[in-house]
Amino acid sequence: MSAVADLLLSVDGVTVDYSGFKALDAFSMTLNRGETRVVIGPNGAGKSTLCDTIIGRVRPSDGRVIFRGEDISRLPEPAIVGRGICRKFQAPGVLPMLSVRENLALAARRDRRWWKSVGIGIPAGDRQVIEETLELVGLAERADIPGGQLAHGEKQWLEIGMVMATGAELLLLDEPTAGMGPAETSRTAELILGLGAARSVLVIDHDMSFVEQLGAPVTVMHQGRFLKQGSIAEVRADPDVAAVYLGHAA
Ligand SMILES: Nc1ncnc2c1ncn2[C@@H]1O[C@H](COP(=O)(O)OP(=O)(O)OP(=O)(O)O)[C@@H](O)[C@H]1O
Numbered sequence: 001m002s003a004v005a006d007l008l009l010s011v012d013g014v015t016v017d018y019s020g021f022k023a024l025d026a027f028s029m030t031l032n033r034g035e036t037r038v039v040i041g042p043n044g045a046g047k048s049t050l051c052d053t054i055i056g057r058v059r060p061s062d063g064r065v066i067f068r069g070e071d072i073s074r075l076p077e078p079a080i081v082g083r084g085i086c087r088k089f090q091a092p093g094v095l096p097m098l099s100v101r102e103n104l105a106l107a108a109r110r111d112r113r114w115w116k117s118v119g120i121g122i123p124a125g126d127r128q129v130i131e132e133t134l135e136l137v138g139l140a141e142r143a144d145i146p147g148g149q150l151a152h153g154e155k156q157w158l159e160i161g162m163v164m165a166t167g168a169e170l171l172l173l174d175e176p177t178a179g180m181g182p183a184e185t186s187r188t189a190e191l192i193l194g195l196g197a198a199r200s201v202l203v204i205d206h207d208m209s210f211v212e213q214l215g216a217p218v219t220v221m222h223q224g225r226f227l228k229q230g231s232i233a234e235v236r237a238d239p240d241v242a243a244v245y246l247g248h249a250a
Pocket residue numbers: 018021022023041042043044045046047048049050
């Protein structure tokens with residue numbers, strides 16, 4: 001496959017302007033099909049704004065977001081989701097009264113009205129996706145308990161599963177290890193690494209041990225701008241990165 005055919009997402013010179021303050025400042029990055037990428041940067045670097053812009057929640061004042069060759073930067077959020085991008089927020093969005101399986105069923109359906117998922121049963125076409133996802137996120141044994149009874153880490157895994165069950169090709173995971181201990185963090189890294197080549201994943205996280213476990217290329221942002229890109233070792237060794245981020249975190 002050529003480099004162009006491999007390209008899934010291109011963020012091209014994107015600026016997001018909040019009354020003169022540039023949360024993103026001519027920021028560019030690309031992501032290939034099947035690639036996992038971690039985006040790091042100090043507080044306020046623009047990481048969440050990047051996700052907001054890709055998913056269509058925030059409109060760039062300049063630049064473009066190209067997904068599968070199409071400029072999506074002026075599309076409304078539902079149209080972008082419909083094209084195959086799904087975002088997991090930092091706080092889990094699991095519906096507490098629905099079972100784990102029903103939460104996945106809701107995510108897998110194109111018709112997102114929850115009563116359609118729980119009232120008339122799960123369509124046969126979705127069942128296989130749901131059972132496979134339950135196995136992948138390690139919640140098969142917990143499938144019938146209400147989502148609200150899951151532990152914090154399990155809720156995060158369920159929500160990663162929900163993002164997967166949508167069938168989206170690009171998953172945006174905003175701090176998937178928020179509030180997790182080391183064992184849960186390791187499990188989350190395994191889960192993301194097990195997603196396979198059919199998905200591309202953009203992960204935002206502050207936890208450097210998690211970033212190391214992922215072993216994925218890292219893009220560093222600072223003040224809305226692209227700073228560096230490389231392996232975690234290269235990024236760690238970079239004096240500019242140390243100055244703006246790792247130096248403070250160490
Ligand atoms: N709606 C808004 N109006 C004005 N400024 C905003 C708005 N949203 C974000 N900002 C500012 O834009 C900058 C980038 O914010 P963003 O949340 O994208 O950073 P971040 O890298 O995700 O930070 P953190 O790691 O703390 O979550 C911050 O200075 C923030 O205060």
